[in-house]
Amino acid sequence: xxxxxxxxxxxxxxxxxxxxxxxxxxKGLRTAxxxxxxxxxxxxxxxxxxxxxxKRPLEAMGELPEGHPYRLVGRxxxxxxxxxxxxxxxxxxxxxxxxxxxxxxILTPIGTFKTTCLVPRTMEASQGCRxxxxxxxxxxxxxxxxxxxxxxxxxxxSFSIYxxxxxxxxAIATRFEEEGFVDDFCTWLSGLEIPPGxxxxxxxxxxxxxxxxxxxxxxxxxxxxxxxxTLPPSIPGxxxxxxLKAAFQNRGGDVFWGNAISSVETRGDMVxxxxxxxxxxxxxxxxxxxxxxxxxxxxxxxxxxxxxxKEIVFGLPVDIPGPRNDWFWNDFFTTGHPIEGSGIxxxxxxxxxxxxxxxxxxxGSILARSEIMKYRCGHGMALATGLKAAKMCERMLL
Amino acid sequence: xxxxxDVIIIGGGSTGCGIARDLAxxxxxHYLVERGDFASGATGACHGLLHSGGRYVVKDxxxxxxxxxxxxxxxxIARKCVEPTGGLFIRLPGDSKRYRDExxxxxxxxxxETAILSPxxxxxxxxxxxxxxxxxxxxxxxxxxxxxxxxxxxxxxxxRGGGIxxxxxxxxxxxxxxRCVGVKARERLTSQVxxxxxxxLINATGAWGDRVARLGGVSVPMSLSKGSLIITNHRLTNMxxxxxxxxxxxxxxxPNEAVCLAGTTSIPVSNPNNLEIxxxxxxxxxxxxxxxxxVFGTTRLIRAYTGVRPxxxxxxxxxxxxxxxxxxxxxxxxxxxxxxxxxxxxxxMAEKTVDAVMAHFxxxxxxxxxxxxxxxxxxxxxxxxxxxxxxxxxxxxxxxLVARRTVEHAINTMGTQYxxxxxxRTRLGMGPCQGGFCTYRALGIMQEIGxxxxxxxxxxxxxxxxxxFKGIRPALWGDQLREEQLIESIYLGILNMGVRHE
Numbered sequence: 033x034x035x036x037x038x039x040x041x042x043x044x045x046x047x048x049x050x051x052x053x054x055x056x057x058x059k060g061l062r063t064a065x066x067x068x069x070x071x072x073x074x075x076x077x078x079x080x081x082x083x084x085x086x087k088r089p090l091e092a093m094g095e096l097p098e099g100h101p102y103r104l105v106g107r108x109x110x111x112x113x114x115x116x117x118x119x120x121x122x123x124x125x126x127x128x129x130x131x132x133x134x135x136x137x138i139l140t141p142i143g144t145f146k147t148t149c150l151v152p153r154t155m156e157a158s159q160g161c162r163x164x165x166x167x168x169x170x171x172x173x174x175x176x177x178x179x180x181x182x183x184x185x186x187x188x189x190s191f192s193i194y195x196x197x198x199x200x201x202x203a204i205a206t207r208f209e210e211e212g213f214v215d216d217f218c219t220w221l222s223g224l225e226i227p228p229g230x231x232x233x234x235x236x237x238x239x240x241x242x243x244x245x246x247x248x249x250x251x252x253x254x255x256x257x258x259x260x261x262t263l264p265p266s267i268p269g270x271x272x273x274x275x276l277k278a279a280f281q282n283r284g285g286d287v288f289w290g291n292a293i294s295s296v297e298t299r300g301d302m303v304x305x306x307x308x309x310x311x312x313x314x315x316x317x318x319x320x321x322x323x324x325x326x327x328x329x330x331x332x333x334x335x336x337x338x339x340x341x342k343e344i345v346f347g348l349p350v351d352i353p354g355p356r357n358d359w360f361w362n363d364f365f366t367t368g369h370p371i372e373g374s375g376i377x378x379x380x381x382x383x384x385x386x387x388x389x390x391x392x393x394x395x396g397s398i399l400a401r402s403e404i405m406k407y408r409c410g411h412g413m414a415l416a417t418g419l420k421a422a423k424m425c426e427r428m429l430l
Numbered sequence: 431x432x433x434x435x436d437v438i439i440i441g442g443g444s445t446g447c448g449i450a451r452d453l454a455x456x457x458x459x460h461y462l463v464e465r466g467d468f469a470s471g472a473t474g475a476c477h478g479l480l481h482s483g484g485r486y487v488v489k490d491x492x493x494x495x496x497x498x499x500x501x502x503x504x505x506x507i508a509r510k511c512v513e514p515t516g517g518l519f520i521r522l523p524g525d526s527k528r529y530r531d532e533x534x535x536x537x538x539x540x541x542x543e544t545a546i547l548s549p550x551x552x553x554x555x556x557x558x559x560x561x562x563x564x565x566x567x568x569x570x571x572x573x574x575x576x577x578x579x580x581x582x583x584x585x586x587x588x589x590r591g592g593g594i595x596x597x598x599x600x601x602x603x604x605x606x607x608x609r610c611v612g613v614k615a616r617e618r619l620t621s622q623v624x625x626x627x628x629x630x631l632i633n634a635t636g637a638w639g640d641r642v643a644r645l646g647g648v649s650v651p652m653s654l655s656k657g658s659l660i661i662t663n664h665r666l667t668n669m670x671x672x673x674x675x676x677x678x679x680x681x682x683x684x685p686n687e688a689v690c691l692a693g694t695t696s697i698p699v700s701n702p703n704n705l706e707i708x709x710x711x712x713x714x715x716x717x718x719x720x721x722x723x724x725v726f727g728t729t730r731l732i733r734a735y736t737g738v739r740p741x742x743x744x745x746x747x748x749x750x751x752x753x754x755x756x757x758x759x760x761x762x763x764x765x766x767x768x769x770x771x772x773x774x775x776x777x778x779m780a781e782k783t784v785d786a787v788m789a790h791f792x793x794x795x796x797x798x799x800x801x802x803x804x805x806x807x808x809x810x811x812x813x814x815x816x817x818x819x820x821x822x823x824x825x826x827x828x829x830x831l832v833a834r835r836t837v838e839h840a841i842n843t844m845g846t847q848y849x850x851x852x853x854x855r856t857r858l859g860m861g862p863c864q865g866g867f868c869t870y871r872a873l874g875i876m877q878e879i880g881x882x883x884x885x886x887x888x889x890x891x892x893x894x895x896x897x898x899f900k901g902i903r904p905a906l907w908g909d910q911l912r913e914e915q916l917i918e919s920i921y922l923g924i925l926n927m928g929v930r931h932e
Contacts, residue, residue: 178874184884
């Protein structure tokens with residue numbers, strides 16, 4: 033058995049867990065990050081949704097229901113977290129743009145516009161693309177991107193198809209990083225007769241240096257270029273995750289990746305250690321404080337049985353909206369299905385209520401009443417509660 | 431547009447398709463009109479069980495005899511649709527021994543071959559069975575693919591001059607001098623109306639029988655009973671499993687391809703349209719199935735579905751005690767209705783119906799549907815894994831390993847505008863994600879080929895997602911709930927197709 037001792041053990045390697053872990057490692061605390069695998073944020077658009085109520089997300093906080101995690105964090109805490117995020121991303125190859133004062137709109141692969149707040153630089157020119165002619169580039173045989181969904185819905189649009197010799201977004205992104213590929217692509221692109229305006233590509237501009245690729249293409253054709261996020265697997269989501277994971281490791285954090293937690297040790301009102309079920313060589317990770325950031329259903333932090341919902345690591349009590357028949361609306365398209373509100377109820381210090389555990393903090397989408405799809409607050413909430421939970425840990429330790 | 435024929439068949443379920451084949455083999459010109467795809471009513475919403483007759487043998491010996499006779503015929507003529515799994519009736523602790531004795535005696539009388547198996551022998555055959563079972567009785571139950579069965583019956587019709595219109599709803603029965611002389615059928619997407627004229631109309635619309643009869647100025651006595659079923663993500667048994675007790679809720683599990691189907695419930699309804707599945711029905715079926723195969727309780731469910739049994743109306747209160755027999759009614763106005771029955775006896779129902787029509791015409795060609803194997807079985811050989819694995823480079827449906835070229839082939843040969851048609855014929859979207867990822871792709875491919883306008887494709891996509899959710903919602907927990915939330919994040923999040931609940 034491997035045994036290690038840390039100040040903080042963060043369970044869950046998604047947006048909220050990474051945010052908390054980065055903050056704590058940055059403070060010089062010995063921080064372990066435990067994750068069963070790559071997080072759900074790597075399936076996301078990579079955009080930071082903060083709150084989709086009105087145009088100014090921070091000013092609309094008051095319209096959220098009592099007990100929403102944002103209300104526990106407070107406006108200042110949200111702003112701090114988003115600033116921390118932007119600064120972090122500026123360190124890497126995929127910086128973010130946007131402001132918390134104003135939401136922005138980006139084009140989706142189906143020709144609708146989606147409200148979000150901070151976006152990768154490669155999506156900056158998506159804002160306002162309706163005002164000019166838009167030429168969409170697609171790739172031969174690409175599985176998850178069909179430009180006619182967009183061109184049929186938006187006037188003043190056209191599309192062309194390039195043969196990249198690959199059909200998945202990940203394979204095409206890899207091609208973009210090969211020597212000479214961008215050159216050939218630009219030569220082809222320059223030869224097209226496109227009305228003046230912007231050019232959009234599905235988000236496949238490489239994993240490592242998307243901004244420099246975008247700038248290179250933009251310079252060659254003399255137009256603004258932007259990426260349209262695609263269905264999972266999502267290249268901007270992967271870039272986001274990799275950048276955050278790198279930021280944590282650069283701050284000296286320890287990563288325990290790829291194994292589920294098989295047992296938890298507590299003594300009295302304190303969590304002492306978790307054991308990871310690595311085949312053949314289990315690891316015991318001890319900590320002084322623990323952060324639970326395992327996410328909701330998709331991430332696997334919560335698991336529904338026929339009539340109940342379980343929190344999978346500690347067995348914490350989970351708030352649910354009633355019997356199974358009440359979990360979902362009948363209409364698929366109505367967002368805010370009641371099950372979304374289920375999760376772990378916390379006190380003002382982000383400790384789970386009724387658990388009796390004093391050194392456990394909770395953050396991210398596993399929190400009760402977050403209703404992420406309803407309010408479009410996923411990554412924003414993860415950042416804000418991740419930082420807040422980290423600060424609560426810090427206070428307990430220092 | 432007017433089409434002229436001799437016999438118009440309304441309904442593309444097993445009975446309607448069986449009638450089309452029978453007429454084709456007897457050389458009678460005919461036209462079949464179906465409002466959805468084949469098997470979109472009760473035919474496609476049943477267990478896919480080719481009954482041995484054991485299910486009915488104690489209560490209704492006659493129905494059981496019909497079953498075992500037809501069972502043998504279909505095993506012979508429809509090899510590519512029937513998987514000869516064999517079936518077990520299992521007796522669990524507490525199940526009546528008297529019923530068991532009665533069952534065995536009745537099977538003997540009806541000509542259903544049985545063998546009594548010890549628990550050890552039964553567990554050898556089906557290791558997932560409840561180990562506390564007292565005994566099992568084997569019968570020649572089989573698994574049958576109702577959709578393929580319809581397709582193959584329609585194949586004979588198509589290749590012998592019959593006409594088939596799917597996605598056309600009969601909106602009017604044309605009457606002249608008190609006689610039914612044709613129908614007006616409306617295409618679902620385009621609303622274009624076609625007129626079809628014939629000498630005889632056959633109403634083979636199952637649960638919609640009375641509604642169609644009324645269009646022709648007559649009515650038929652029916653009782654409608656809703657039955658809901660669930661689909662597991664795994665094939666938990668290689669044999670059909672029945673509970674050895676008087677027929678009741680949730681006592682049959684049928685293997686089908688890579689999954690199992692378990693059901694059913696029985697709830698009287700008055701309207702065959704817009705059926706809802708109550709989560710409580712799912713719980714009943716899952717709980718009962720778990721008694722027979724304990725691992726059922728922790729197996730992921732893909733979805734639930736429901737259909738309506740079109741039963742002959744009698745005075746009995748409990749729908750399960752109503753005869754599963756059938757009846758052909760000559761309304762003496764040019765319309766015939768065929769009522770009741772079940773999938774297993776579809777061929778016999780078709781034979782008797784066509785016999786009546788032939789007598790009406792004064793013609794004498796004999797029925798040949800029992801002696802000739804279904805045509806087209808080699809072409810419609812299905813979806814063997816070996817075939818699917820040979821085209822791994824361009825998969826658009828990861829759950830069922832359906833390649834882009836297979837989808838393109840289906841679109842091009844059918845010329846269809848309906849994504850459901852592609853799904854039924856290729857298995858696209860039939861796996862655990864239930865089309866959550868691949869339907870968007872299939873519609874994108876249809877746009878590229880020019881089959882649907884992108885505008886229409888968004889409408890179709892929305893309809894599909896809503897229909898899909900209706901089937902998934904009542905059985906939504908565990909890994910399926912997890913998957914559902916991911917699908918939700920795609921359509922309502924990334925693609926922003928949702929509307930906020932206030």
